[in-house]
Amino acid sequence: MIINRRNMLGGSAAVIGASMLPRVAFAAGGIGSKRMVFVLQRGAADGLGIIAPVGDPNYAGLRGTLAEDYADAPLIGGLFALHPALERSAAMFASGEMMAVHAVASTYRDRSHFDGQNVLESGGTRPYERKDGWLNRLVGMLPDVRASGIAIAQNIPLALQGAHKAGSYAPSRLPDADDDYMRRVGQLYMGDERLHMLWEESLATRAMAEGMDGSGNMRQAADVGALAARMLTGEDGARVAMIETTGWDTHNGQRQRLGRELRNLDTLIDALKAGMGDLWSDTLVIVATEFGRTASINGTNGTDHGTGSATLLYGGSLAGGKVLGDWPGLRQSDLYQARDLKPTSALEDVITSTCAGHFALDPELTRETLFPGR
Amino acid sequence: MADHSWTIAATRFGYGLKPSAARNGSPQAWLKRQIEDYHPRPRALVGLPSSGLIAREFGAFRRLRNDDQDTKRAARRALRSHLRDAIGARIELAVHTSSPFTERLVHFWANHFAISTEKPGAGPLAGSFEAEVIRPHLFGRFSDMLRTAETHPAMLIYLDQAQSIGPNSRRGQAAAQRGRRRAGLNENLAREILELHTLGVRSGYTQSDVTEFAKALTGHTVPVLRRGRYAAGRDDGNRTYAFTPPLHEPGPKTVLGTTYREDGAREAMRIFDDLAAHPATAKHIATKLARHFSSDDPPPALVNRLERSFLENGGDLGAVTLSLIEAPEVWQTQRQKFLSPWEWSIASLRAIEMDRFEPMQVRRMMINLGQDLWKPGSPAGFDDKASTWAAPEALHRRVEAAQTIGRRGSRRDARALAPLIYAGVWSETSATAVARAESPAQAMALMLASPEAMWR
Numbered sequence: 001m002i003i004n005r006r007n008m009l010g011g012s013a014a015v016i017g018a019s020m021l022p023r024v025a026f027a028a029g030g031i032g033s034k035r036m037v038f039v040l041q042r043g044a045a046d047g048l049g050i051i052a053p054v055g056d057p058n059y060a061g062l063r064g065t066l067a068e069d070y071a072d073a074p075l076i077g078g079l080f081a082l083h084p085a086l087e088r089s090a091a092m093f094a095s096g097e098m099m100a101v102h103a104v105a106s107t108y109r110d111r112s113h114f115d116g117q118n119v120l121e122s123g124g125t126r127p128y129e130r131k132d133g134w135l136n137r138l139v140g141m142l143p144d145v146r147a148s149g150i151a152i153a154q155n156i157p158l159a160l161q162g163a164h165k166a167g168s169y170a171p172s173r174l175p176d177a178d179d180d181y182m183r184r185v186g187q188l189y190m191g192d193e194r195l196h197m198l199w200e201e202s203l204a205t206r207a208m209a210e211g212m213d214g215s216g217n218m219r220q221a222a223d224v225g226a227l228a229a230r231m232l233t234g235e236d237g238a239r240v241a242m243i244e245t246t247g248w249d250t251h252n253g254q255r256q257r258l259g260r261e262l263r264n265l266d267t268l269i270d271a272l273k274a275g276m277g278d279l280w281s282d283t284l285v286i287v288a289t290e291f292g293r294t295a296s297i298n299g300t301n302g303t304d305h306g307t308g309s310a311t312l313l314y315g316g317s318l319a320g321g322k323v324l325g326d327w328p329g330l331r332q333s334d335l336y337q338a339r340d341l342k343p344t345s346a347l348e349d350v351i352t353s354t355c356a357g358h359f360a361l362d363p364e365l366t367r368e369t370l371f372p373g374r
Numbered sequence: 375m376a377d378h379s380w381t382i383a384a385t386r387f388g389y390g391l392k393p394s395a396a397r398n399g400s401p402q403a404w405l406k407r408q409i410e411d412y413h414p415r416p417r418a419l420v421g422l423p424s425s426g427l428i429a430r431e432f433g434a435f436r437r438l439r440n441d442d443q444d445t446k447r448a449a450r451r452a453l454r455s456h457l458r459d460a461i462g463a464r465i466e467l468a469v470h471t472s473s474p475f476t477e478r479l480v481h482f483w484a485n486h487f488a489i490s491t492e493k494p495g496a497g498p499l500a501g502s503f504e505a506e507v508i509r510p511h512l513f514g515r516f517s518d519m520l521r522t523a524e525t526h527p528a529m530l531i532y533l534d535q536a537q538s539i540g541p542n543s544r545r546g547q548a549a550a551q552r553g554r555r556r557a558g559l560n561e562n563l564a565r566e567i568l569e570l571h572t573l574g575v576r577s578g579y580t581q582s583d584v585t586e587f588a589k590a591l592t593g594h595t596v597p598v599l600r601r602g603r604y605a606a607g608r609d610d611g612n613r614t615y616a617f618t619p620p621l622h623e624p625g626p627k628t629v630l631g632t633t634y635r636e637d638g639a640r641e642a643m644r645i646f647d648d649l650a651a652h653p654a655t656a657k658h659i660a661t662k663l664a665r666h667f668s669s670d671d672p673p674p675a676l677v678n679r680l681e682r683s684f685l686e687n688g689g690d691l692g693a694v695t696l697s698l699i700e701a702p703e704v705w706q707t708q709r710q711k712f713l714s715p716w717e718w719s720i721a722s723l724r725a726i727e728m729d730r731f732e733p734m735q736v737r738r739m740m741i742n743l744g745q746d747l748w749k750p751g752s753p754a755g756f757d758d759k760a761s762t763w764a765a766p767e768a769l770h771r772r773v774e775a776a777q778t779i780g781r782r783g784s785r786r787d788a789r790a791l792a793p794l795i796y797a798g799v800w801s802e803t804s805a806t807a808v809a810r811a812e813s814p815a816q817a818m819a820l821m822l823a824s825p826e827a828m829w830r
Binding site for chain 1: 760764765766767769770773777781782784787789801803804807810811812813814816817819820823824825828
């Protein structure tokens with residue numbers, strides 16, 4: 001595959017759908033068998049850390065120790081490398097079941113998680129403009145009247161809220177509170193001597209009891225992937241599923257934390273694929289985040305809120321194995337506001353074209369419905 | 375100042391302000407208004423059965439023959455549902471109330487006169503105890519609350535008074551003649567009244583005082599529970615509590631140096647009144663109130679103030695409560711009380727203003743956090759000190775629970791909410807943590823786990 005600086009997307013979003021999901025592929029099982037999974041990475045996932053542009057001359061200098069994860073990573077297409085934690089994703093990339101679009105962002109340009117996630121989920125052009133979500137409106141576009149959406153969560157996230165049929169399901173046993181949250185609580189207690197002491201003690205005790213290998217989280221990720229597959233292969237008409245992942249807000253200790261989250265994501269997708277069985281060839285997975293992170297490493301071995309990130313796509317009939325996107329470069333003058341990866345593709349366009357292609361919907365109508373006002 | 379004292383009023387005296395609640399006038403006036411508008415029988419409790427009804431059910435259950443397992447199982451289920459209904463009503467009332475101060479006072483006094491659902495029979499009656507003993511006397515005289523508490527079937531069952539028999543009573547003599555050793559005096563209630571409900575431990579009473587008091591208490595029982603001659607119907611079948619003369623130990627009794635002549639049921643009442651008026655009781659109550667509303671080691675000035683108020687007003691709890699509100703010590707800015715699991719759970723649910731929730735789910739959460747409703751583990755009630763609740767594992771579970779509640783409340787913006795709920799005390803550290811949260815749900819969880827949400 002040839003990567004040039006300006007020729008990957010051809011500037012038109014519709015091209016993505018046409019080029020990577022040839023219409024002939026949809027004939028197989030008819031519209032009724034198509035499934036779609038939206039994985040939201042809450043917390044601003046570092047696109048430059050997930051699919052690293054290791055071939056870019058400025059990359060190593062900007063990323064410092066963060067680049068060390070990629071020391072032995074094989075190049076894909078001359079410029080990029082997948083994070084080594086994405087082991088099974090790499091295999092899917094090789095077999096054409098995975099691809100990525102780089103330098104992607106929604107229309108939102110400020111750097112608040114709340115507002116950014118609101119724009120991404122609602123599909124509005126401004127935060128809090130809309131009360132329903134694009135994923136819900138997508139359910140409404142599907143020709144099957146029984147079609148519904150399902151969130152693997154305790155509550156229906158905004159993206160799936162709205163007029164069309166949607167539910168949520170989570171195992172009754174509450175999942176363990178995630179590590180990222182626990183770390184933030186630790187910071188919260190820094191100013192309270194007594195709580196700080198108690199907190200440190202409880203962490204030490206728990207760590208001893210459970211072991212620190214994080215295998216619990218991996219099991220949980222596999223459970224979520226398998227559960228989503230069960231919901232999508234069941235009789236009740238769930239055609240669209242949403243999964244929320246957290247822990248991407250890596251302001252410090254990024255190498256360890258990002259590696260862990262990516263291993264979880266890799267496990268989740270693998271379990272989803274296994275669970276879908278034959279239906280995997282009718283399944284499309286979009287993994288996206290509200291915005292990216294700074295191009296440069298910060299003073300605490302992490303990265304701060306940024307702009308452009310990467311979107312991952314998976315699916316059994318994806319013509320994958322490539323990294324799409326108009327690579328903007330990493331020179332100081334290439335960066336957005338001289339600090340972030342400059343977005344060259346709109347996340348809304350990526351979603352519109354992949355969904356329209358996958359479900360054989362009219363691209364223009366899809367765009368107007370999912371992302372009105374764009 | 376104004377903001378700050380509102381937060382104190384809301385969190386120290388109540389269970390946190392609902393974000394939507396209006397703030398009219400001064401915080402002190404808001405608390406006083408709750409006393410003026412106090413209703414001893416809130417609508418949420420109206421449908422719940424009385425202790426009379428429940429005690430009769432329990433009595434009937436105990437008389438069921440063992441070979442009828444199906445009937446027995448159904449009766450046990452019905453009894454258990456009384457506890458479940460009462461717990462649900464208490465939680466819902468606390469979460470939705472617009473007078474959280476008076477609710478907190480109800481819970482304080484219910485814990486002072488603690489009963490425990492661990493005791494068979496006391497569980498189904500727990501809700502009725504609070505409704506019939508605590509609520510009607512919340513701003514009345516302590517002596518009235520005391521009399522009602524000690525003669526309520528829940529207390530009589532919990533502290534074994536229901537089985538106590540005067541050795542020289544008619545019933546005691548008859549039992550002795552038949553050579554039954556089990557019929558006799560039970561000192562449990564008498565001792566706990568002195569140690570926990572009135573004078574306080576090590577306040578000078580002796581074993582002889584306990585025994586004499588226990589003798590005076592004989593005859594105060596739950597007739598519907600008794601088999602045979604003194605069962606329901608023989609005394610007063612419609613009342614659960616009834617003095618049963620054949621059980622009463624005859625003769626004068628001397629308690630704390632005062633001799634009470636033989637006077638049947640009224641003997642115990644006279645002793646209750648004298649105990650309620652005793653200076654040691656005033657000090658004991660004042661210390662507990664001060665501890666609950668200021669700090670684990672309450673300032674002596676506050677204890678003295680409340681003690682004086684209690685004595686000067688003849689144990690008028692309305693007057694004592696007013697003294698509490700007006701005491702400068704309870705308005706000091708340092709937040710030193712660590713919320714108990716009950717307090718934290720209620721405050722968290724109020725913070726996210728969730729209209730509908732499953733009370734039993736909340737109860738399960740509280741159990742997981744280390745505190746089941748009306749099940750304190752000892753007649754002393756739940757401990758009112760941080761050292762009991764602020765433990766590593768307990769904190770960890772609370773932080774996890776905050777995440778669960780945070781998800782339910784994620785449609786609200788914690789960034790805007792926190793400065794309202796914790797006006798004047800919301801720290802820069804917490805504000806930053808909430809603002810930097812990676813999702814609205816996480817922001818809400820961090821708000822509920824913040825130090826501001828843990829202390830009052």
